[in-house]
Amino acid sequence: MYYSAAVGGWLVTSFDLVEEVLTDQRRFSSAGAEIHFIERLDPETAQDTATLRRHFAVPQLNTSDPPDHTRIRRAFGRSFLTRDIARYAGRIQAAADELLANGLRADLFDVISSFAEPLPVRIVSEIIGVPASHQDRIPIVTMDQRYFFGTVHPSEVTAIQFDASLEEWHGLLSGWLRDRLVEPRDDVMTRAATIVDEGGLSRDEAIATLLHFVIAGNGTTTALIGNIIYALASHPEQLDALIEEPDLLSNCIEETLRWEAPLPRDRRIAVEETTLDGIIINKGDKVYSVLAAANRDPAHFADPDTFNIHRSFTTKHHAAFGRGIHFCLGAPVARLEAAIAVRQLLDHIPRLRLAPQFRPKWHDISTHRGLTTLPILTAA
C-alpha cells in the first residue's frame, strides 16, 4: 500500500490488506465517502449542484455503515438471491437473442454497444421497474456518475451534468414510487414503496438506493460481458477449452472477474487514526481498496497475470465483488446475465475473431474497467 498524492488517498493493493479494510467498517467507513469527494468542488460549482449534495448525503446501500446499512440491506436483500432471480433467465435469453439477431446481420458486431450495454439496461429495468419509455436515460446517468467519481478532478461541466441527471431521476423515481402504492407490481420499486409506506425507509433513502441499483446494475455487467468476450477472443486456447467443455463457463466468468475486475477499486474513509500494515492512517483519510490489484496478488493467486479458465476458486475467492458487508448485492444477477449472454453469443459465433487492426481502448477512469468498443467479425 502507498499514499498517492495524485489520487489524494491510500491505495491498498495486496489481497490480505484489501480484505482487512473491507471487513472492518468500524475503522474504514463507507458513510460520507462521496460527500468528501463532492466537497472538493469549487464553491461556485458546489452552489450549482445542490441535488448532488443532497443525493449523496442520504444513506443508501453503498454510502452507509451499520445500522443504516443493515436496515437497507435487509430490506432489499431478498430481491436479489440466486434462487429469486432465476426467474429472469428466460427474459435475459430472449433479450440476448433479439440483440444478436439484429446485430449479427452486419459484417462487424460491436459487442459493447450492440449487446453488452443494452442487455443489462433492459434486465435491470425489468427487475427494478423502470418503464421502457425511460430506459434510454439509464446509460446517461450511469456515465455521468462514472465520470464524476472516476476522475480525480471532475470538471464543472461533469458536475453540473451529473446534478441535472440526478434531479431528473429523483423526479422520475418519486413518481414511480407513488404509482406503485396504487398499482403494485412484481418489481423492486414496489418493494421499496411498501417499505417506505411502512416506515422502514425514508422516501429519499428509497430513491437513492433504487438509483444506486439502476446504475450499479448495468455498467458493471456491460464491462464484465465485454471483458469475458475480449479475454476469450485474445486467448484462443482458452476459448477452445470452453467450447469443448461448456460447463467451464461459470469458472470462466469467475476468472474474468478476477483477471479484469469491472469495478477496479472501492473507497472508504478512515473513521479514526489507525494503522494498516504498520503504517499510520489519519482520521478522515481516503482509503482505496484496489480490487483489481488484490485479484492479481501473487501471494494469493499463483501465476496471477495468466488468464486461465481452469483456475480453481473453491478455496481462494477473488475480490471483484468486494468483501464484507458491502459484498455486491447484485452478484447473482451479474453472473446469470453474463452466463446467458456469453453462451448465446458463442452459440452464434463459436470462433470469436476480433476485427482486424483492433486495439483495445479502455475507459480511462478508475471506477470502470471496460472496453469502449469490441468489434468482432460475424462471418463463421
Next chain:
Amino acid sequence: MNEETISFPVTIEVSDECLGTAQCVMTAPGLFELDDAERSRPRRAIQDDADLQRARTAARSCPTQAIALLPNE
C-alpha cells in the same frame, strides 16, 4: 485431553436474516458453511481464541448482521 472437554464459553448463532452471501465462509472457512438452502450455519464450535477472532471478523462482515456470538450460560 480427558473425556470432558471444556467447551469455549462462546456459541455462534445465525439468525433468519442470513441471505447466504457467504461472507462468513470466505472470512472463516473452517467455522462456517452454507447448507442446502444456501443458509449459513456453524460448521463446528469455537475452540480457542484464534477461532473467536475469526468468528468476530465473520460476524462483522455479514451484510445483514445475522451472526451473533453468545456467551454460554
